[in-house]
Amino acid sequence: MAASVVTEYGPREQPALAAIGMVLVAERHARRGVGRRLMRHVVAAMGTTPLTLHATPFGQPLYEELGFKVIGRAEMLRGHFVPTGAQQVATRAATAEDLPALLRLDEEVFGADRTHVVTRLPAFADQLRVAEEDGRIIGYAAAWPNMDTHVVGPLIARDTATAKALLASLAAHTDRPLRTDIDVRHEELLRWAKEHGLASIAFNAVMTYGITELPGDWNRRFAPVTVAAG
Ligand SMILES: CC(C)(COP(=O)(O)OP(=O)(O)OC[C@H]1O[C@@H](n2cnc3c(N)ncnc32)[C@H](O)[C@@H]1OP(=O)(O)O)[C@@H](O)C(=O)NCCC(=O)NCCS
Structure with a gap:
């Protein structure tokens, strides 16, 4: 209960x-x-x-x-993503060989080791994609099924252009509406997502106990693994 x-x-x-x-x-x-x-x-x-x-x-x-x-x-955003034009940053599906680099980037940006979650993403998520520049991984994102949507998260990217490319590439590989929770400080990504068909459905408070700030680098952390329940 x-x-x-x-x-x-x-x-x-x-x-x-x-x-x-x-x-x-x-x-x-x-x-x-x-x-x-x-x-x-x-x-x-x-x-x-x-x-x-x-x-x-x-x-x-x-x-x-x-x-x-x-x-x-x-x-919290939800909706069918409507693509317009090509993205500037190249993305591709992640492979097993990407895992060490992905884990390094994730720990740097999240601020704590979450190997046990990241290594399970390939089983849990329908898509796991990376963004690359000169052979280096500069971001990654997953989309996992939840009710009738695909939840986008985690979304980790060097900059907003990379986050946009990852979001657009996940959308290109699903017919479902997307749902994600984006830190309000990422104003440009929020504006862009709304211009591309996603609608604001709620605001949630990020709360802490025992610390006054989250570890890691919020500039490169665009969305968490999960969204608030309701
Ligand atoms: C939020 C939730 C977990 C509260 O559980 P609950 O057992 O009903 O809560 P409690 O009876 O222990 O109440 C604790 C306090 O929460 C607040 N609260 C709970 N339900 C509320 C409601 N419907 N409206 C306003 N305040 C509410 C009140 O301050 C309440 O204290 P009070 O009853 O002394 O005024 C439950 O309503 C729920 O599952 N909601 C849906 C999911 C959700 O929103 N989860 C939280 C997001 S992480």
Whole structure:
């Protein structure tokens, strides 16, 4: 009747960060303190590990009550991507040989080791693509199926032009609408995505507990692996 998923990143003995997702309480049990009890349990069980989550307006008051702080916002987009012209950056499907380079780039940008998630992307996602320049990987992105959409994430790219090329190339290989959560600081990518058929459906708060900022490089981190639940 209630669920949440906690994903730890970094060293197993002392994780650098844990992401909380899919906080859900069955409708028929709502508003009876189940969500509060579940979240208190998660916070206590995680000890000193810094926490982060994307909160919908429904979840935000509860997380604030538990001590989480809003440190940023993400805009949820959904829709059929309408291509216009060619992209400037070359992309291709990832291969097994790309994995070491992909893991290095991911850790640098995310700020913690998430090998256990990235190595499972080929099984979990329908598409995993890389952007390349002079034989070097400068970005990567995955699209995985969720209900009737393909969720785009993670989306990691050296710059906005690279992020655009990856998003357009994922769209070119699916008939489903895309869904993604883009950090609002990436204004140019958001504007461009909306010009290409994606519509804003929600704003979610990026919240943390135990740290005031997320590790890594937000400039190159465009979308997380998962989107907020609802
Ligand atoms: C958000 C959610 C997890 C809350 O679970 P819950 O068991 O109903 O929550 P609780 O009864 O423990 O309430 C905790 C507090 O959250 C807030 N809250 C919960 N539901 C709310 C609602 N529908 N409207 C406004 N505030 C709400 C209130 O501040 C509440 O405290 P109060 O009842 O003392 O006023 C649940 O409604 C849910 O699964 N929603 C859909 C998915 C979602 O939005 N997840 C959160 C995003 S990560």
